[in-house]
Amino acid sequence: MTGEPLLPQAADAPGPRTAAPPPSLGRRMVRHYLSRVLFVVAMGLVLAFFALPMLWLVTAPFDADPSLTVGWPDWTLANFARIAENRYALGSLRNSLVLGLGTMALVLTLGSLAAYALSRVRIPGRDGLLYALLLLSSIVTGTAAMVPTFQLITQIGLINTQIGVILVLAGGVLPTVIFILKDFMDSIPKSYEESARLYGASPLQILTHVVVPTARPGLAFVAVWTVVQVWGNFLVPFLLLRTPESQPAAVLMYTFYTEGGQPDLRLLSAFSLVFSVPVIAMYFLVNRRYGFRFHGGIKS
Amino acid sequence: MSAIDAAAGPRLRRRGRRADDVAGLGRVRAGVFVAPALALIGLFLVFPAVWTIYLGMTNYRLTGLAAANPEFVGLDNFASALTDDAFWHSLWLTLIFVLVSGVIGQTLLGFSIAWALRHVRGWAKSVIETLVLAAWVVPASVASFLWLALLDRRTGTLNALLGTEGTAWLIEYPMVSIIVFNVWVGTAFSMLLFSSALAAVPPSQMESARMVGAGSWQQLRDVVLPNIRGHILTNTLLITLWTFNTFTPYLLTAGGPRDESSILAVYIYTTAIPGGQLGMGAAISLIMLGINLVIALGYLRVARAASGGSK
Amino acid sequence: MAVITTTALVKEYPGGVRGVDGVDVTIADGEFFALLGPSGCGKTTLLRSIAGLESITEGALQIGDRDVTDLEPGERGVAMVFQDYALFPHMDVADNIAYPLKIKRVGKGPRRQTATEVGDGLSLDGLMQRRPAQLSGGQQQRVALARAVATRPEVLLLDEPLSNLDARLRLEARTFLKELQRELGVTTVFVTHDQAEALALADRIAVMKAGRLQQVGTPREVFSRPVNTFVAGFIGSTPMNLVESETADGAVRVAGAPVPLPAGAQGRVGDGAKVVWGARPEYLKWSTTPVEGGIEAEVSVIENLGASVLVSAHRGETRLQLVLDEDDEPAPGDRGWVLPTPRRSLLFDSETTDLIG
Numbered sequence: 001m002t003g004e005p006l007l008p009q010a011a012d013a014p015g016p017r018t019a020a021p022p023p024s025l026g027r028r029m030v031r032h033y034l035s036r037v038l039f040v041v042a043m044g045l046v047l048a049f050f051a052l053p054m055l056w057l058v059t060a061p062f063d064a065d066p067s068l069t070v071g072w073p074d075w076t077l078a079n080f081a082r083i084a085e086n087r088y089a090l091g092s093l094r095n096s097l098v099l100g101l102g103t104m105a106l107v108l109t110l111g112s113l114a115a116y117a118l119s120r121v122r123i124p125g126r127d128g129l130l131y132a133l134l135l136l137s138s139i140v141t142g143t144a145a146m147v148p149t150f151q152l153i154t155q156i157g158l159i160n161t162q163i164g165v166i167l168v169l170a171g172g173v174l175p176t177v178i179f180i181l182k183d184f185m186d187s188i189p190k191s192y193e194e195s196a197r198l199y200g201a202s203p204l205q206i207l208t209h210v211v212v213p214t215a216r217p218g219l220a221f222v223a224v225w226t227v228v229q230v231w232g233n234f235l236v237p238f239l240l241l242r243t244p245e246s247q248p249a250a251v252l253m254y255t256f257y258t259e260g261g262q263p264d265l266r267l268l269s270a271f272s273l274v275f276s277v278p279v280i281a282m283y284f285l286v287n288r289r290y291g292f293r294f295h296g297g298i299k300s
Numbered sequence: 301m302s303a304i305d306a307a308a309g310p311r312l313r314r315r316g317r318r319a320d321d322v323a324g325l326g327r328v329r330a331g332v333f334v335a336p337a338l339a340l341i342g343l344f345l346v347f348p349a350v351w352t353i354y355l356g357m358t359n360y361r362l363t364g365l366a367a368a369n370p371e372f373v374g375l376d377n378f379a380s381a382l383t384d385d386a387f388w389h390s391l392w393l394t395l396i397f398v399l400v401s402g403v404i405g406q407t408l409l410g411f412s413i414a415w416a417l418r419h420v421r422g423w424a425k426s427v428i429e430t431l432v433l434a435a436w437v438v439p440a441s442v443a444s445f446l447w448l449a450l451l452d453r454r455t456g457t458l459n460a461l462l463g464t465e466g467t468a469w470l471i472e473y474p475m476v477s478i479i480v481f482n483v484w485v486g487t488a489f490s491m492l493l494f495s496s497a498l499a500a501v502p503p504s505q506m507e508s509a510r511m512v513g514a515g516s517w518q519q520l521r522d523v524v525l526p527n528i529r530g531h532i533l534t535n536t537l538l539i540t541l542w543t544f545n546t547f548t549p550y551l552l553t554a555g556g557p558r559d560e561s562s563i564l565a566v567y568i569y570t571t572a573i574p575g576g577q578l579g580m581g582a583a584i585s586l587i588m589l590g591i592n593l594v595i596a597l598g599y600l601r602v603a604r605a606a607s608g609g610s611k
Numbered sequence: 612m613a614v615i616t617t618t619a620l621v622k623e624y625p626g627g628v629r630g631v632d633g634v635d636v637t638i639a640d641g642e643f644f645a646l647l648g649p650s651g652c653g654k655t656t657l658l659r660s661i662a663g664l665e666s667i668t669e670g671a672l673q674i675g676d677r678d679v680t681d682l683e684p685g686e687r688g689v690a691m692v693f694q695d696y697a698l699f700p701h702m703d704v705a706d707n708i709a710y711p712l713k714i715k716r717v718g719k720g721p722r723r724q725t726a727t728e729v730g731d732g733l734s735l736d737g738l739m740q741r742r743p744a745q746l747s748g749g750q751q752q753r754v755a756l757a758r759a760v761a762t763r764p765e766v767l768l769l770d771e772p773l774s775n776l777d778a779r780l781r782l783e784a785r786t787f788l789k790e791l792q793r794e795l796g797v798t799t800v801f802v803t804h805d806q807a808e809a810l811a812l813a814d815r816i817a818v819m820k821a822g823r824l825q826q827v828g829t830p831r832e833v834f835s836r837p838v839n840t841f842v843a844g845f846i847g848s849t850p851m852n853l854v855e856s857e858t859a860d861g862a863v864r865v866a867g868a869p870v871p872l873p874a875g876a877q878g879r880v881g882d883g884a885k886v887v888w889g890a891r892p893e894y895l896k897w898s899t900t901p902v903e904g905g906i907e908a909e910v911s912v913i914e915n916l917g918a919s920v921l922v923s924a925h926r927g928e929t930r931l932q933l934v935l936d937e938d939d940e941p942a943p944g945d946r947g948w949v950l951p952t953p954r955r956s957l958l959f960d961s962e963t964t965d966l967i968g
Contacts (some may be wrong), residue, residue, distance in 0.1 A: 039416065043428065046413060050431040052457065053446040053484065057438075060449075068448075068455040110337040117333035121325050133341060135600075138538075139592035140349045141545040143565040147572045147582040148348035148355055171344025174337055191697035194664050199711035199762065200685025203325045209710075213701040232439035235547045239573070253441040254551060257448065272442045283437045284430075 057276065060269035067265065079270035086267055088244045092252035093275065095162065099237065099248050100227040102166040107177050107226050108219060110170075115181035116207055120193070130179060137175035142168075142235045153240050160246055165237050169230050177222050184218030185211060217289075224286045228279045249275045349589060355582030362576035370579065377583035386559060387584065390567040394544065397479060397563050402543030405483035407535060410490020415520075418498050429491070436488030444551035447481050470553055474561035478549035485548065490535055497531035498524065530603070537599035541592060564588055613675040613688070613765035613798045614640050615661065621669035622656050622822075630656035632822035633670070638815075641796045643789070645813035647803055649845070653822035654802045655770060661800060662691050662768050674766055685714070690764035694771040696755035698743035704730065704754050705739040711762045729757045733791075748776050749784060756788075760795060767792075769801035773808055785811055806846045810834065818842045836875075836957075840887055840964040843957065849892045849921060852931050855961060856888040863888045863958065866929035868906040873956035875968030885961035892921065894955035895933040897941060898948040905948030906931065910941045924949060 052070075060066035061080070063073035083089045118126055142149070149168055150159075158164030188211060196206045212219065234250045241247045244255070253271060257263040325333070356377055360370035381387045413432065417425050435443065450458050453468040470477050501524055509519045525532075547565045555562035555570055562570065568588065572581025615638040622631040631653045638644045646654035659665040661672060663684030671680045679687045690711070698707050709717075709726040717725070730739055733753045743751055752772070759767055772788060773781045789812055792799050803809050809816045810830040818825045818833060818841075826838040837843035843851045854865050858880055862869040865888050872880070873888075880886065898905055908924035908931060915921075920940045922933045924947075931949050941947060958967040 043416060043424070046409075047428055047431065050428070050435055050484065050487075053443075053450045054431060054434060056446055056449045056457065057442070068452045068457070069460050070457045106340075110340060113333040114337035117325060117330035121327060121330035123327060123330055123334070135593075135596050136345060136349070137341075138541050139589055139596055140345055141541075141592070143545045143547050143568065144585045144588040144592060145345075145348040145352060146569065147578050147585055148351035149344070150573070151355070151360075151578065152344075152348055152351065167340065168344050171340050174341050175345070178337060189695055189697065191693040191695055192699060194662075194684075195691065195693055195697040195758075196710070196714070197664070198662060198684045198689065198691050199714045200683070201714045203329060205714065210699060214699070216701070228437065232437075232441075234440050234551065250439050250441045253439075253445070257445055268445065272445060276438045276442050279439065280434055280437050283433065287433070 056269070057272055060265065061273040063269070066269050079266040080274070082264070082267040083271055083274060086271075088247070088252055089267065089271055091245060092247055092249045095246060096231055096248035096250065096275075098162050099165055099169070100230045102162065103169045103173070103230045104223050104226045106166060106170045107174055108223055111174055111177040111181050111222065112212065112215070112219065113207075114174075115178045115185055116211055118178065119182045119185040120190075130182070133175035134179050137172060140172075142172065142233075142239075146235065146239055149236075150239050159240060160242055162241075162246065165240050168236050168240065169233060172236075173226055173229055177226065180222055180225075181215070181218055184215050184221075188214050220289075221286055224282045228282055231279050352582045352586050352589065355579055356586045357583075358579040360579040360582070362573065362578055364576070373579070377580050378587070381580065381584050381587065386562075387567070389559065390562050390564050393475065393560075393562060394564040396475065397482070397549075398540055398543045401479040401482035402486070402539045403536060405479065406486045406490050406539055406543075407532075409483060410487045410492075410535075411494045413487070413491045414494035414498055418495065432488045432491055435484050436486065440485075440548040441551060443485055444481070444548060447477075447484075447552060451477060471557050474553045474557060478552055478561050478563075481552055482543060482546065482549065486539065486542070490539065493531055493535050494528070497528040501527045533599065533603055537595065540595055544592065544595070545588075614638065614673075615766060615798060615800070616673040617657075617661075617670065618673070619670040620657070620660065620667060620672060622653075622660050622665055623668040629653075629822050630665070631660060634822075634824055636817060636824060636827060638798060638800060640798055642798055643792050643812060643814045644798075644800045645803060645809040645816045646800065646819060647806060647809040647816050647845075648819035648825075650804055652819040654804075654819050656822075657819070658691075658768055658770060658800060658802045661766070662689055663687050688765040689768055690759035690762060690766070691768040691770065692752075692755045692759050692772055694774060696743075696751050696775070698751060698754055698758075700743055703740050703742055704735060704746070707743065707754055708735075708757045708761050711758065715762065725761055726757075729761045730754075733757045749780050752776065752784060756791065760797070764797065767795075767797045767799045769799065771803055772801055773803070773805075788812065807848055810846070818845060835955075836966065838966050840889070840959050843889050843959070843966075847891055847893075849932060849934060851889050851891050852895070853959075854888045854929055854931070856886055858882050858884045858886060862904075865906055866926045868926065869904070870906060870951055870956075871904045871953045873958050873968060874954045876958040877968070879968045880958060886967065887959040887961050887964070889957040889959060890951045891955065892932045892934040894952050895931070896950040896952070897922065897933055897935055897939060898950050899941075899945070900948070902948045902950050904953075905950045907946065908949050910943050910945045910947070913940065913943060 055070040056068070059070055059073045062075055062077065063071070064076040064078065065074060066079070117123070118130065123129075153159050153164040153168065156164075158167070192210050192214060193206050196210050201209060231248075232250060234254065237248050238251045238254070241251065244252060247255075249271070253268075253275060256268050256271065357372060357374055358370040359373045359376075361367050413428065417428065438446075448470075450456055451469040453459070453466060453471075456469075458469065459465050459467055505523050505527070506519055509523045514522065545565055547569065549561060549563060550566045550569065553561040555566040559567075564584070565588075568581050568584050571584060572578050575581075615636075617634050617636050620631055620634045621629060623629050634657060646657055648654045656665055660667050661674075663679070663682060667680055671678060673679065674687060674689070699710065702710065705723065705726045708729055709722040712722045712725060727736075727739065730736060733756060735750070735753055735757060738746065738750060738754075743754065746754065752775070769788075773784055776784055785808065801812070810833075813830060815827060815829055816833050817827045820841055826833055826842050828836075833842060834846055837846060837851075840853055844853060856863050856865050858864070858872070859882055860869070861882070862871055863873075863886065864870070870888065901907075906926055908926040910922055910924050911930075912923040913920050914923075916934070918937055919934050920937060922935055922941060924931050924933065926949075933949060935941075959965060960967055
């Protein structure tokens with residue numbers, strides 16, 4: 001070194017630190033504590049805002065005589081017996097399950113086949129097609145297309161059937177599913193498949209031996225995501241299923257509190273909890289195991 | 301086999317018949333793989349959208365004479381929708397709803413939570429995140445009943461807490477109610493998106509900003525926001541589309557009282573199904589599809605401009 | 612019994628880019644053959660064309676006595692070890708090794724047995740129940756090799772087999788690979804961008820550039836008699852000195868200093884020809900006293916190579932590099948004479964870059 005400072009101007013230029021005298025220690029402490037307090041208060045408010053409506057869901061089901069007001073419950077599990085007593089309650093949960101699993105199976109099968117082909121073969125116009133589909137699925141929502149959907153399903157005689165609901169729901173989520181799965185499959189090294197191919201594996205063998213097992217996190221994610229979507233979906237089954245025997249929990253639950261007289265809060269609270277727990281559990285499972293992948297953490 | 305012919309010297313051949321992709325799938329088989337999914341999407345997603353265009357031009361009704369023999373009425377439905385005060389009122393309500401609950405409420409709250417919790421570890425963070433996420437995940441029917449219970453006029457918890465017994469929030473303040481409700485339901489998405497975005501901001505950039513003496517606000521403005529611009533854009537688009545199309549407020553207020561919270565999705569439903577005017581409903585649906593398209597395309601434009609025209 | 616013959620082989624990508632542009636090469640049975648070149652030279656494309664992972668646009672490919680040009684990869688009797696090994700993460704080592712046999716519908720019992728035998732041969736016993744993620748890089752490579760040889764392929768292809776190993780392990784793996792290849796006697800083609808690896812492993816090397824073969828020869832041939840300046844510059848751990856020069860009075864004027872014509876070029880070039888004079892740093896000597904045919908220069912930089920030093924000396928704008936024994940190390944700023952060995956020097960045509968002698 002020559003002893004010359006490398007950046008002579010940095011040494012004598014008045015920096016921001018020297019220009020303004022630092023606040024005194026006392027004032028800094030006050031400011032520090034004030035901001036801590038503000039921070040805690042703000043977080044407390046956020047917490048209260050999100051917790052308050054939730055409280056009812058965790059207290060009322062266990063209260064022997066639940067009201068709409070949140071209070072310390074008079075502990076009992078008897079409310080859950082009401083679910084079994086209701087004519088439609090258990091059936092509606094089964095319907096939700098049928099819709100969820102049916103849609104999942106359909107979407108997973110068709111989605112992984114399509115995503116795989118799109119991921120590995122340069123079909124002309126592939127990227128355009130994918131984006132068009134994704135765009136379409138985000139603009140053609142159940143809401144905007146409810147009239148023709150209702151008509152179409154009526155015309156092909158699937159009104160009041162689970163299959164009709166499954167088809168409509170599957171059509172709605174498939175573009176997103178294909179997009180997510182293609183993303184997962186794109187990230188599988190091509191050498192896996194090439195190596196299987198060198199040993200003579202057929203495309204279907206490659207798919208089942210190599211691609212599906214390696215894409216398992218993606219498939220699991222999509223499966224859970226689909227079930228959660230369908231489980232909570234209100235509009236499509238509300239539109240297409242008109243008899244209480246065929247309705248899933250999301251629709252039946254709505255009739256519990258809108259149709260006629262005083263709602264049965266014992267049934268309603270217990271049912272809400274039983275209906276909510278599976279999706280909450282699934283979401284947290286996915287979150288814990290795979291974290292949220294952001295093209296995928298989409299819940300519309 | 302063809303050893304002789306190979307040994308016969310160089311041959312000139314052009315081929316295209318063997319699959320040239322990693323899986324040896326080939327275009328035909330790839331097509332077969334893609335076809336079922338496309339068929340399903342075509343039938344239950346694309347077709348209804350296209351069919352909306354036709355339906356919108358008929359006087360199709362759910363019941364009565366026009367149910368059996370719908371007549372083609374051209375653009376009459378659009379004309380009457382666009383001259384109907386109820387439609388404009390509904391569109392206005394939707395705009396307020398989207399702006400306040402979606403773009404401002406969910407995005408700001410979601411970002412603030414993510415920002416506030418970015419350095420917090422331990423139970424406080426998990427509790428808040430879990431609650432926010434739970435509100436998002438709970439089925440819409442349950443969420444809306446929870447709010448019906450909270451806001452109930454006589455025995456609702458909110459009235460009990462505030463000492464405002466007898467206030468019928470859903471009737472006196474229907475728009476405020478569904479806006480607050482929608483913020484409660486949807487904030488989780490923005491929170492999750494922004495916390496992953498914030499985690500991806502290079503720490504070295506934050507540190508360089510700190511080294512030159514930037515405060516929290518300056519770091520936010522000069523380092524964080526430019527870094528997460530893409531996420532903000534994605535978040536805004538999705539939130540806008542979802543809020544614009546959500547039907548869940550129907551479960552709270554059913555559009556009432558007197559259409560005071562009848563956002564577009566609810567308006568279409570009440571026009572088409574209980575109101576029985578399927579053709580009219582389709583026409584409004586088409587307008588809604590158009591608006592969706594404009595939002596999505598507008599987003600794509602901004603996104604492309606933001607990424608400097610590169611793909 | 613598998614000779615590989617390519618005849619005017621061309622791989623053209625959509626858009627007209629030729630990855631492989633008319634390659635004719637015959638690889639002998641049991642030979643250990645290297646495809647060497649800088650990235651993008653088409654060596655990997657050629658390897659993948661042999662494997663069948665790339666379809667061949669023009670020309671023919673023969674393995675053994677079969678024309679395999681249009682066969683699916685699985686029908687060619689080739690096995691390949693990928694650069695990233697491509698071990699299936701959801702299968703344990705035994706299942707990975709046995710996978711090719713599973714595809715060939717070998718029963719579960721014999722499959723296990725073969726996997727165990729092959730695994731033992733590659734000292735993988737004790738690791739058979741592990742997942743690839745639980746193995747070290749060297750172990751992963753041996754699993755990939757085991758899987759490749761489990762079906763007794765006629766041809767073994769290796770894509771950058773050593774590039775994923777860290778430097779120290781690489782030497783060990785290199786020796787191991789050569790032993791294994793000798794033992795199996797299988798025709799082996801491997802791709803590398805590392806000339807030292809190619810020189811060390813291969814029986815013969817094909818140097819490629821821009822989809823074309825530049826030279827095919829034994830390591831010694833490629834090293835000592837490169838056919839053009841590209842090969843000359845590419846081979847060798849320190850690049851060959853290549854100086855634009857001119858012939859005059861039966862000598863080469865290297866940066867103005869007369870240097871004797873290289874032995875091989877004598878009689879093949881007249882006076883006044885534009886040439887490139889080439890000499891490997893290892894074949895240059897340093898003298899502190901004036902020498903006939905020496906090039907006077909000034910030492911600018913010295914880089915320590917351990918037992919030797921790499922000396923950069925300048926004569927005007929021209930830089931010459933020499934590898935000297937540690938005992939002969941000069942100091943920066945020293946003046947002296949660079950002394951070429953005519954027997955080890957080369958002359959290239961300045962225009963065509965081809966070797967004159």
